Amino acid sequence: MMPPFSSDQPLTILIAASTTYDAAALRRMLARHHFEVQVVSRGDEALSAVRDGKVALALLDVALAGSASLELCPRLQQASPHPLPVFLLSAHPSDEERVLAREAGASVYLPLSFNAEDLAERILLHLQVISPAPVLAGVPTMATLEVNYHTMLAGSPDAIVLMQRGNHRILDVNLRTRQMFGMTETELIQTDLLALCPPVQPDGQPTEHVLTVAQEQIMAGEIQLFDMEMRHSSGRPMSCELRMVPLTTAEHRLMHARIVDITPRKLAAELRDGKNALLEMIARGAGLPETLDKLVRLIEAQLDGGHCTVMLLNPDGVTVHSAAGPSMPRAYMDALNGLPIGPAAGSCGTAMFRKETVIVSDIQNDPLWAPYRNAAVHYGLRACWSTPILLDRGTVLGSFAMYYHDVREPNEEDRRLIRTATHLAGIAIARTRREEELLRHREHLEDLVAARTAELRQAKEEAEHVNEELSTALNNLSMTQDELVRRDKLAALGALVAGVAHELNTPIGNALTMAGSMEERTAELRRDMEGGLRKSVLEAYLEQAASADAVVLRNLNRAAALVDSFKRIAVDSAHSQRSRFALGDVVAQLMQSLQAEVQRRGLELIEDIEHWLEMDSYPGPLGQALQHLIENSLVHGFDNRGSGSVTLSAHDTGNGEIAITLSDTGVGIPEANLPRIYDPFFTTRMGSGGSGLGLYITHNIVTGVLGGRIDVASTPGRGTSFMLRLPKVAPL
Incomplete structure (x- = not known):
């Protein structure tokens, strides 16, 4: 017997095993008593560990102790500086080995698989860390307890x-x-x-x-x-x-x-796995005969000597045919084909007729089997339980039946199996019926599609014929339109020529008249010189010549200005300078150049533009377009009236555009003239300084160079408003 354990004794438990030993549970149990567990796998490591004097007890695997006399056991005890208890653990315990362990000096001999919790208790008791349970008077112990x-x-x-x-x-x-x-x-x-x-x-x-x-x-x-x-x-x-x-x-x-x-447990697992396999078959579209055959075999594997069948009701709703019955006689299954259902048509026919379960425990003595009793007896069938397979309460798909060769009543397990089988069969049959119905619908749909395709083909041919007629009419219309455009161009050219001739005729005619008058005065002066030229005559001639020069120069300048305005009809962006600019700067320069003319006419020019609005565009063409619009308002909007205003405003629309509006309080534009205001050479003041090109040039600048659009709104007597929508970044 070892002395009681004290805190100054070694606190290491050594495990020496040649194979992997799970020391986790042992370490967990001993840690509460401050023991550490050390594991080694070789004899020399075990000897080295005990020489340090820290090992309190050694657990030695017999396979590591030596096959002859377990010699490692006494060597460990000799190497330890203090008495060392050794527990020998054997993978294959035997009485002979137990004797060898005792002779080798082992304190305890146990199986290697000994429970870790029990082993920890044995170690603690042996080291006297804990004390054995006390023996109480009158209470039996395991040593004294005898049980029958x-x-x-x-x-x-x-x-x-x-x-x-x-x-x-x-x-x-x-x-x-x-x-x-x-x-x-x-x-x-x-x-x-x-x-x-x-x-x-x-x-x-x-x-x-x-x-x-x-x-x-x-x-x-x-x-x-x-x-x-x-x-x-x-x-x-x-x-x-x-x-x-x-x-x-x-x-x-x-x-x-x-x-x-555990047969019920295994059967339940097989049934569960079989149901899952059946549902997978149904989901992937396996054939109905294959599915029903697997279902019947699955249920039969759960029965003790039972046989199962599946009967299907024919489309006539009266007769049946066999769908599955792999363990039943083939001749018997064939004999069922075509039999009618009814109130006394065996178990299956009656169940389908009644739409409820029919239990026949003794075929020979049940009136439902009277017409088919001899056939059942011939094949040794004595009991048949059948349940109808229903799509819904009123629609019968077939029946599932269990047959036995002895008189038998179904128990609760039998009823559960037949309900499971009926449910699975209903899913499989309903899926097949739906697929057949879908196939019929698909075939009908194909017929409808074919008919509709023929109708569409005929309609296409008719449409192509109409399209040909429309194409011919369109070609004729295009030719007519081209002719009208050509005529309009000729008419516009004629109006232009007439306007140009009229506008140029006045200054040129005035110049010619004054030149002819001066020619006559020059001839008179030459005659006066032959007879003697007086000073007063020369002074009068010079005065007339100066006046004539002024008239001729003024009229020729007028003609040159008219010709220059005609040259500006086409605007080319390639010759315009593009830059990033502030809209307020362009408008300020324009307002400064026009302010004198506006004041001369007694009108007011109002600006409402945020100066910071920036554009990446063509400032020259933009200023020209705005100038044309303002001049159009001054010339046509007020018609020499001495009061009114012209307002130029702009704002950012928020969608990448700037809206510029020019509105006046003038006479407005007649509704009949609005569709033609952008036509070249159209003017209501022909011969009065208007060429009809200002709005045409403006429209070309806005829609071409600047990449925007222009709209007009006018009310006669209340003024006109032009709105320009221009992109902040002009197109390239």
Whole structure:
């Protein structure tokens, strides 16, 4: 016995194992008592660790201790400067190895798979860090407690079997075991566990081999739970889960086995997976026969000896045909085709007729099967339960039926299965019906499309014919329009020539008249010189010549100005200077040049422009266009009236444009003249100083060079307003 643990003793637990050892749980349990856990994988590392004197206890893997006499165990104890307890851990414990461990000086011999929590408790008790639970008077301990195993076995709600290890012979069973296998206690005790299983497991391995390997793993602490297929006394297979615990006494090697029938759990999982697979088949459009066949096989796998069929109601709503029944006799299924439904038409025909489930537990004695009793007896069918497959409450698609070879009533599980099958069959059949209906609609739609295409083709041909006629009419109209334009141009040219001739005729005629008069005065002066020229005559001639020169010069300047205005009809942006400028600067220069003329006419020129408005455009053509508009207002808007105003305003529209408005309070423009104001040479003052080119030139500048547009609004007697919408950045 070691002395009680004190705080000055070593606080390291050494684990020496040749394989990976999960020390996390052990470290967690010992940390509460201030122990550290050190793990090494070689013998020399273990010896080095204990020489430091910090190791309080060593856990040594038998595989690392030496195969002959576990010699590493005593070497560790000799290397430690203080007494060192060693726990030997074995992957394959045996009685022979236990003796070797005792001879090697091991304090404890345990399986390598020993529970970490229990191992931590053993370490703490051995080091006397904790004390054993006290023995209380009158309270039994595990050493003194004796329990009747058979009594415990009988009271267990699980199937329990006590058997011998090695030969698997059954020694004792409880009531639940007898119920599970359908055998008496005497029958079970006279056999062994292998007799309750098929010779070969579903994976192809011999049952004896599977059971032997499982028991070896249990003894090594590797597993406690495994699955096996077993057999009911009737031969029905059962998927079972076995949990085994070894019970070893001084005289016997026993095994306590708890057996749980997991067949319902596996069947439920198979049903769930099968339903998902069926829904995937339906979703991807698998054929109805394939889907129904898989459905029937799925449900039959859940039954104990049952057979399933699916019948479909024909489009006539009266007769049926077989759709699926893979485990039923083919001749029987063929005989059902074309049979009518009715109030006494077997289970399926009656269920479809009534639109409700029909349970026939004994075909031979049920009046619903009277017409078909002989056929059922011929094939050994004694019970049939059928449920209608409904699209809705009033529409029957078919029926799903379960057949048995013995008289039988459905239990709740049977009813649940048939509801599941009917639901899945309804989904598959309804999907197929919808696809067939869609196919019919598609074919009908194709017919409609073909007919409509023919109508559209005919309409296209008629439209092409009309289009040809319209093209011919358009060509004629174009020719007529060209002719009218040519005539308009000729008429405009004639008006221009007449206007130019009239405008130039006055100054040129005045100049010619004055030149002719001076010619006569010059001839008279020459005659006077022959007879003697008086001073008064010469002075009169010179005075007349000076007056004539002034008249001729004034009229010739007038003619030159008219010719210059005609030359400005076309405006070319290539010869205009483009720049970034402030609109207020251009307007200020224009207002300064026109202010004198406006004041002479007794009018008022008003400016309402934000000076900071900037443009990237052509300031010269812009000033020319605004000058033409102002001059047009002065000449035509006021007609020598001595009062009124002309207002020039501008603002930013916010969409990349500047709106410039010129409005006056003059006489306005007659409505009949508004459509022609931008026509070249159109003027209402021909011969009075107007050439009809001002607004034409303005329109060309605004829509061409400046890339904008111009609109006009006028009310006779109340004035006229021109609005220019110009981009801030003129087009290139």
